[in-house]
Every structure is written in structure tokens, then in C-alpha cells.
Amino acid sequence: MPQQTLFHCVFILLTCCLAVIFAQQENTPDAMAQLADLLGLSQASARLKRQPSLSNSAAKFLLEVYKEISEEDEKNLPEVLQKQHKTRHRRAISEGNFITPFDRREIELSNNIITFASRPVSFNSISAPLGDMLVNFNLNDIPNDLELTHAAMRLYQDPQLGHYNTHAEYNYTITVYKPVGEYMHRVASINATTAFRGWLELNVTHVLNQWLRFRTLKQILYGNDLLVGVTLHTPHRKVGTYSKLQQVAATDVGLVSPQMQAELLDLQPFIIGYFNGPDLMTKMQQRSSQQNKRRVRHADSFRQPPAPHLPHTININKEIVFEPPKACERRNFTLDFKYLGMEKSVIAPKTFEAFYCFGECNFPLGTPMHNATNHAIVQTLMHLKRPNLPKPCCVPVKLASISILYSVNEDSVNLMRFSHIVAKECGCR
Structure with a gap:
């Protein structure tokens, strides 16, 4: 349970960080660079003027690995991967030892x-x-x-x-x-x-x-x-x-x-x-520590406006509509790498649905939330008697992983795996 709670905290912190960035009307290049850095996308890949060739053996290896571990249906794969699938008869891929059992074991152990x-x-x-x-x-x-x-x-x-x-x-x-x-x-x-x-x-x-x-x-x-x-x-x-x-x-x-x-x-x-590599929580702690040191030196330069409340739907192309809190539910949150200036370096996926959990955990919990724990129900009842006791929180209760394939530079390709980053279900905890 402590490990699961830690994963929930990591996801909530990441979601809040992304939501605040997208919710601001004026997004600075520094904020976008920080988000790209948090996701592990190098600055060199952002400077690519065009997507490097994916026809060499090094790129083909990771394209095959991505298709094996990706949960996407074949029809939803990016165009470059669909073309790769149609040319499976090519020599490099058709060889039985192109991806070996040892490779698959290392793939499971590496991020x-x-x-x-x-x-x-x-x-x-x-x-x-x-x-x-x-x-x-x-x-x-x-x-x-x-x-x-x-x-x-x-x-x-x-x-x-x-x-x-x-x-x-x-x-x-x-x-x-x-x-x-x-x-x-x-x-x-x-x-x-x-x-x-x-x-x-x-x-x-x-x-x-x-x-x-x-x-x-x-x-x-x-x-x-x-x-x-x-x-x-x-x-x-x-x-x-x-x-x-x-x-x-x-x-x-x-x-x-x-x-x-x-x-x-x-x-x-x-x-x-x-x-x-380090997980997102470790990266956020490191970045936060570095920013705190800079704030001490230049306190006046780091004053930021207060963060807005989380919106019902985060959409960077439309106005943000705020709604009053409702019952705990899962809501849409799409991350588009084009918005981060990474459309030429990110090979797949071009976008992904991260989702986020939002809403109140009020009494009774049973009707809209079928996955509330007994502890959350008891805590909600106690909150009615003792308002100083906090209510349960709306958090992800089932999380999924994603993989991001991107070009580091003209000669290198990286396949990054992020665990517990997509909210599959929400509940009161």
C-alpha cells in the first residue's frame, strides 16, 4: 500500500504540473523546456529541423520493440510504424535473431x-x-x-x-x-x-x-x-x-x-x-531543489501568478472553461508533443491521453464511485461529524504505462518507458 500511495502521489504531482502549464494563457518557452526536460526529451532533439531517417538498422530495431510493447492497435499506430509493418519481409526484421530472448529480458528491466x-x-x-x-x-x-x-x-x-x-x-x-x-x-x-x-x-x-x-x-x-x-x-x-x-x-x-x-x-x-534512469518523482525533486536554490539568490525574479483551479477539460487550442466540482471522475487530458516543439523528434506517439482525476468525494460514495474503499467511506462519514478531518481524495486507482520513441540526434534513437503515468480509473482514497 505505501508503494501504491507513492505512485498516486507521483501521478497527481505530474498531472498538476502539466495542467498548470497548459492552463496559463501565456506559456513561456522556459516552461515548455522544463516540461520536455522532465519527460527526458533532450534539447538536441528539439533543435532537429527534420525527422532523421528511420531506414537504418538502429532505428528499425527500436521501431520493432515499440510495436511489441505498445498497447495501441495497429490501425492507431503512427504512419511510419504502419509502413514498417508492411515491409516486414525486409532482411533485418525477418531474421529470427533481430530481437532475441535476451533482448526481451533486458527490455523488461530497462526504462x-x-x-x-x-x-x-x-x-x-x-x-x-x-x-x-x-x-x-x-x-x-x-x-x-x-x-x-x-x-x-x-x-x-x-x-x-x-x-x-x-x-x-x-x-x-x-x-x-x-x-x-x-x-x-x-x-x-x-x-x-x-x-x-x-x-x-x-x-x-x-x-x-x-x-x-x-x-x-x-x-x-x-x-x-x-x-x-x-x-x-x-x-x-x-x-x-x-x-x-x-x-x-x-x-x-x-x-x-x-x-x-x-x-x-x-x-x-x-x-x-x-x-x-530516475523516475519522474526523483526528477521533480531534483528540479525543485535546483529552482529553490535559484529563488534564494534571485527571489524577485521567480514570482509567479497563483495557479488556477483544474479545469474540466484541458485544451490548449480553446478557451478554458471552469466548472464547479462534481463527483470524482476521470477527465480528458491530451498531451500533444507538437505543442512542446517536439513534433520532429518524437516518432511515436504524436499525442497520448494521460487523463486526470477530478471531483469531490462526498457522502454517499456508493452511487457514482463503485471503487471507493471502505476506508474512504468511513473517512467520509467521520468528516460529517468532524469537519476538521479531511475528506478522501479523488485519485487514480488504476494506472497504465506508455512508451515514447524519439530521435536523440541524427544518429541515435531512444525508447523511453514511463510506468504509472496514464490514469485508467479514478476513485476516492
Whole structure:
């Protein structure tokens, strides 16, 4: 019960915060920026002039995850997701290991999933050894309050693209290195065969965590590099059972590189990062603490008009009509990301119904409110005898979660999950 009460308090605080912002006639850009920040939408995504391409493998992965965990009907999905559904035969999605059972377990345990698309190597990047694949990632604009729990680098192999598709099947080893000055630091490795077709995964949690925690100016400007090397195991004719190790180009075994043609964009390398971030209550407490410190320094600059009463319907395009309190009920409250200036960065949903609970909990509670608790009924009766005892409050008694998919920047996509944010039912507690 204490945990459930805490969720109710979080929802009420968030609803009141959003309602006050929308109810004001003159909304300042600072207020909208604060709301976007509270929801975890980065400032870099707000500066996007157009929605980045969603045809690369990194974006397609999160589009598929969003459709799996979203409670929306297929016909209510955004247009970009409906188009994605119609092209399920595309190679990246049709592979059975595109979303693995391990991915689904991590999805359940994470509230932020970020994918990083590989980029063509810039002029300022290091030179890769002959045959090795140089992969570059942009890790800018990732929120500092996210904690990485797991990260995986995905590489796609198609034997038809390599030089060993008609030969005998060979074993080989993929090794990923991180360039450190003139040296190469081994990050991860995996064994595969030249006949394999599908996605290969390497654990890059440690190196991604290092990149996020210790940023350098070079990484901010030019990105983060990884080298992919391939060692082929061929039978030694004289020795027989032993294998001969041979360094070959990554593309020789059919690995798709970032420099491949545009039609292979959905098969190019990418990184999946599973994160956990603070809940809305923690964020609100942190923001409130920061604002209180600023108010102490500049008390006169933070005087705000008193907040109006909650309206019956919050609509930013029409006049706000105030009505006298009625019995506790659920009322409409729609959050439109276009109003926050995030229509180009938010992929889905474009709007969502959060709802809010409003009304009086008067005696008798039984007729309109079928879900009032016995405690609320007793408290209402006691309030009639002792007016100093407060009446029960109209609060959400059943809450639902939502997921927000948005572009962090041109190269990264984030899928955020918010629990207990949509009021499904209201009652007196």
C-alpha cells in the first residue's frame, strides 16, 4: 500500500504540473523546456529541423520493440510504424535473431533503450589496418542521469556478400578493438562460420560505459571508433587436425560495413544500449531543489501568478472553461508533443491521453464511485461529524504505462518507458 500511495502521489504531482502549464494563457518557452526536460526529451532533439531517417538498422530495431510493447492497435499506430509493418519481409526484421530472448529480458528491466547507428568514417578518424572494418558512433546528447546496464554491438553477415560463399565452410573469429593512441585494446570477440547468415552480437558494455563517462573533445567532434578484425581458421594441409590462422578482410566473410551501399542501410552495424534512469518523482525533486536554490539568490525574479483551479477539460487550442466540482471522475487530458516543439523528434506517439482525476468525494460514495474503499467511506462519514478531518481524495486507482520513441540526434534513437503515468480509473482514497 505505501508503494501504491507513492505512485498516486507521483501521478497527481505530474498531472498538476502539466495542467498548470497548459492552463496559463501565456506559456513561456522556459516552461515548455522544463516540461520536455522532465519527460527526458533532450534539447538536441528539439533543435532537429527534420525527422532523421528511420531506414537504418538502429532505428528499425527500436521501431520493432515499440510495436511489441505498445498497447495501441495497429490501425492507431503512427504512419511510419504502419509502413514498417508492411515491409516486414525486409532482411533485418525477418531474421529470427533481430530481437532475441535476451533482448526481451533486458527490455523488461530497462526504462531507456538507445540505439546508435554506425556512421561513415570521417576524414579525422584513425586509419584502419588493412582489411579491418572501422566503425564510428556518435554518443553525443545522451542524458547524464542514465545508468548503462548492458550494451551490445550488432554486425550482420551475409555469405552472398563475401568471398567464401561457394567454398567449404570455415570457422573464423571476430575481434573488436578500441584504438587507444597507437595501441589496440581488445574489447570483445566471437566465433562464427562463413556459412552463417544473420546478426552477430558482441558485448561492448564496458567500452560504451567508458565513452559515456569520460568524454574527450575529439570524441565529441569526431565520434567514437571501433575496429573489427577477422581471423580465418583454415585447415593446415600438412598438420591435418590443426588450423592455420589467417587475417582476412571483414567484408570477405560477408560482414556488412557502414560504407556499404544505401540498399544495405538496414543491415549496417549498430549498438544497442539498455539504460535505467530516475523516475519522474526523483526528477521533480531534483528540479525543485535546483529552482529553490535559484529563488534564494534571485527571489524577485521567480514570482509567479497563483495557479488556477483544474479545469474540466484541458485544451490548449480553446478557451478554458471552469466548472464547479462534481463527483470524482476521470477527465480528458491530451498531451500533444507538437505543442512542446517536439513534433520532429518524437516518432511515436504524436499525442497520448494521460487523463486526470477530478471531483469531490462526498457522502454517499456508493452511487457514482463503485471503487471507493471502505476506508474512504468511513473517512467520509467521520468528516460529517468532524469537519476538521479531511475528506478522501479523488485519485487514480488504476494506472497504465506508455512508451515514447524519439530521435536523440541524427544518429541515435531512444525508447523511453514511463510506468504509472496514464490514469485508467479514478476513485476516492
